[in-house]
Amino acid sequence: MTVVTRFTSAFWLVFQAFDADAQSRAADRTAPVSIEVVATDDSQAMVTERFRLVSDAAGLQLQLLQRPCAIVGPVVAFASSLRAPLAGSAGVTLAARADGPWTLLSDSAIVDASGLELRYTVTGRGRSVDIPLVHPREAVPRGDDDREGGVVLRVATPGEPTFPRLVREGVGGTWTGRFVAVPSFVRVEWEPAVRAPAGPCPEVAIDASDGGLTWRLWTLVGIMAVWVPLYLAWARRGSDGSNE
Amino acid sequence: MGPSRVRRIERVTGSQLTAFYLAVAAYLTLVCGIGLYNYRRASTEEGFLAAGRSLGPILGGATLMANQVSAGATIGMVGFHYFSGISYAWTWPLVWVGWVVAALFVAPRIRRIAGLTLPDYFAARFESRMARAIAAVFILTVYAMMLSAQYQAGGLLFGVVGGMPYGTAVLIVAGITTAYTALGGMYSNAYVGMLKAVLLLGSYALAVPYLMTHVGDVREIGQALTAIDPRLTGNWFGWRQLLAISMALGLGLAASPYEISAIYSIQSRRATRLAIGYSFLFQACIGIGVLLFGLSMRVAMPALPAADLATPVLGMSVLPPAIGLLVLLAAVVTFTRTGGAILLTVASAVSHDIYAELLKPSASERARVRAGRLAVLTFSAIPVALAFRKFDMVNFIVIYAGKLLVSFLFVPVVAGLNWKRATRHGAVASMLGGMAACLVWSRLGSPYFLGLDPAEAGVLASALLMWAVSRATAPASPATIEKFFG
Numbered sequence: 001m002t003v004v005t006r007f008t009s010a011f012w013l014v015f016q017a018f019d020a021d022a023q024s025r026a027a028d029r030t031a032p033v034s035i036e037v038v039a040t041d042d043s044q045a046m047v048t049e050r051f052r053l054v055s056d057a058a059g060l061q062l063q064l065l066q067r068p069c070a071i072v073g074p075v076v077a078f079a080s081s082l083r084a085p086l087a088g089s090a091g092v093t094l095a096a097r098a099d100g101p102w103t104l105l106s107d108s109a110i111v112d113a114s115g116l117e118l119r120y121t122v123t124g125r126g127r128s129v130d131i132p133l134v135h136p137r138e139a140v141p142r143g144d145d146d147r148e149g150g151v152v153l154r155v156a157t158p159g160e161p162t163f164p165r166l167v168r169e170g171v172g173g174t175w176t177g178r179f180v181a182v183p184s185f186v187r188v189e190w191e192p193a194v195r196a197p198a199g200p201c202p203e204v205a206i207d208a209s210d211g212g213l214t215w216r217l218w219t220l221v222g223i224m225a226v227w228v229p230l231y232l233a234w235a236r237r238g239s240d241g242s243n244e
Numbered sequence: 245m246g247p248s249r250v251r252r253i254e255r256v257t258g259s260q261l262t263a264f265y266l267a268v269a270a271y272l273t274l275v276c277g278i279g280l281y282n283y284r285r286a287s288t289e290e291g292f293l294a295a296g297r298s299l300g301p302i303l304g305g306a307t308l309m310a311n312q313v314s315a316g317a318t319i320g321m322v323g324f325h326y327f328s329g330i331s332y333a334w335t336w337p338l339v340w341v342g343w344v345v346a347a348l349f350v351a352p353r354i355r356r357i358a359g360l361t362l363p364d365y366f367a368a369r370f371e372s373r374m375a376r377a378i379a380a381v382f383i384l385t386v387y388a389m390m391l392s393a394q395y396q397a398g399g400l401l402f403g404v405v406g407g408m409p410y411g412t413a414v415l416i417v418a419g420i421t422t423a424y425t426a427l428g429g430m431y432s433n434a435y436v437g438m439l440k441a442v443l444l445l446g447s448y449a450l451a452v453p454y455l456m457t458h459v460g461d462v463r464e465i466g467q468a469l470t471a472i473d474p475r476l477t478g479n480w481f482g483w484r485q486l487l488a489i490s491m492a493l494g495l496g497l498a499a500s501p502y503e504i505s506a507i508y509s510i511q512s513r514r515a516t517r518l519a520i521g522y523s524f525l526f527q528a529c530i531g532i533g534v535l536l537f538g539l540s541m542r543v544a545m546p547a548l549p550a551a552d553l554a555t556p557v558l559g560m561s562v563l564p565p566a567i568g569l570l571v572l573l574a575a576v577v578t579f580t581r582t583g584g585a586i587l588l589t590v591a592s593a594v595s596h597d598i599y600a601e602l603l604k605p606s607a608s609e610r611a612r613v614r615a616g617r618l619a620v621l622t623f624s625a626i627p628v629a630l631a632f633r634k635f636d637m638v639n640f641i642v643i644y645a646g647k648l649l650v651s652f653l654f655v656p657v658v659a660g661l662n663w664k665r666a667t668r669h670g671a672v673a674s675m676l677g678g679m680a681a682c683l684v685w686s687r688l689g690s691p692y693f694l695g696l697d698p699a700e701a702g703v704l705a706s707a708l709l710m711w712a713v714s715r716a717t718a719p720a721s722p723a724t725i726e727k728f729f730g
Contacts, residue, residue: 065468065543100471101464139549163458164544164562167260179561180404181548187458210466211477216330217462217535223337224528231524235347235517 039157061137067130100208135182163187304510305522310437314582315397320638325538327551329476342494362501363597372668380597392630393641394583404556421583447570448533455540488697496650499657594619651682651702670714678706
């Protein structure tokens, strides 16, 4: 057992050394993308997203995913170079175009910007609300290693965010998480004790094809479900035979 | 967001990291325990390389599955589905055709020689030390590539989860894999294979329903993916490509050295057939889980910087901590376990086929086992160097290695076991010609030179050479023919 103890102890020490190193390095940098969500129990959520871009925003395509029971208001963009404060630039409402369940956002005003701030509100109903987050259609070049999560998400709410994984900050109603890319939505759930917003759910009707995914998936499952018992029935037929 | 807030976030995520490290440490302790428990049983060459031919159908099935379901599946294939959608999933049932070939045409006959390695078969069937040597060297080459894919996947996972540099993460993964393989040999591989099956099935059974209830049902995911790119829910890969990939992977499995080593380890012919069936069952569940992971992640986080990050990010940032931990641990077990199986095959090629059979036939049993453990330690360095380069996506590396493997191994193995007229010169020509054709086609083909995929060109050249050269040379001795066909 001494060998086992030494072996695992050595690995444990190595892991801890790397862990401490990673944490100290991470503490010294700021996130290229930061997202603040303030979700209240009166069915409103305010979202502010700040993008610090390595290259100009020219060509940056943004989108958001429509979620059931969630209505997203106009997305207002504030763009400027990093030299000027973002809040000081004029806001522009981005043009929106539906593409299946996605809403594509664009505006020529954000061309040439190396910093971008987006603000919008989300109205939801029910005890569980999905808050869509605007995100780039493609990975944003960050000049950073993939492993370093460049997106910091902070949600302030009296409810509990259940998707994606966030961690409560202290004892308050603020939750945070660090990601390598922007999640397409945040789900916030309220405890039954907290009064859920009343009223009918403003269901978003999405009339789009699933591209045949459903039948393809079930065909695949069906093939596997037939194949395995058939094969096992054949394999059981023969005698045990010798140990050859 | 300033540094102070980032520091707070790092503090709370630190506890998740600690949980992950503790889980990995517990897994390593368990593996070492299995290794030490079986150390005496693995003190003979048959014990170390073939688990004393003691595995039953379920443990054997878990071993076969655990060999096949590598990091290429749990990390690489999730990334592949994230990047290319559903079409690659059709390779699962197509690859199973290769397993049926193994059950019908390879396993029953190859068990007759009671060998330990695939080159043992070459020596016995073709009465040729040169055939044994060529097979051993080619296996070493291809498996270095295959092992580098495991290390690359492990490096990505540890890099994202632990926030450590990729190179350091690769070294740690290589260290873990090497240590546990050197300690336990095939006994460890078999039991860790079972652990791998349980962990994979358990974590997927928890994670898939969670993802479906949060991200959306199949129809909703399909709608979102179709809007991104219709090929994600249709045919990103055409049937021509899927058949070529499946042929390479499936037929490659039928003659794969580590699957044949596993077949040698199973009790009987019937147990081998059943083990292949149980491995189908494991693979079906894992295949569907891997598919839904990749598709869900494309909707939940559509702009990952690299598709291969889908599993690490899923486990670390998307799923609840306990389920995420299980998914990450299952991935760690996957690449260390498959890496272990590959290392064991490599060790056997060096110690058994090259050292004991070619260089020093008089070596004692103890010296052979020592050479095997030394080979594990020394060979581990080459794939590390390859993994540092990150040549391609993990699954592309696995596919290319599979194409090379099928090109030089499939025909000599299957023809040798089922065609009396196959000769030693035919086998040597077949291996050399198959490998050369696959390499040449890889350089020329974009994507199909003369309408052939590199693997198809390799197998075709290998088959033609086997037939032509065997017809022109003297057949094997009557004793050998009697042994394999009597």
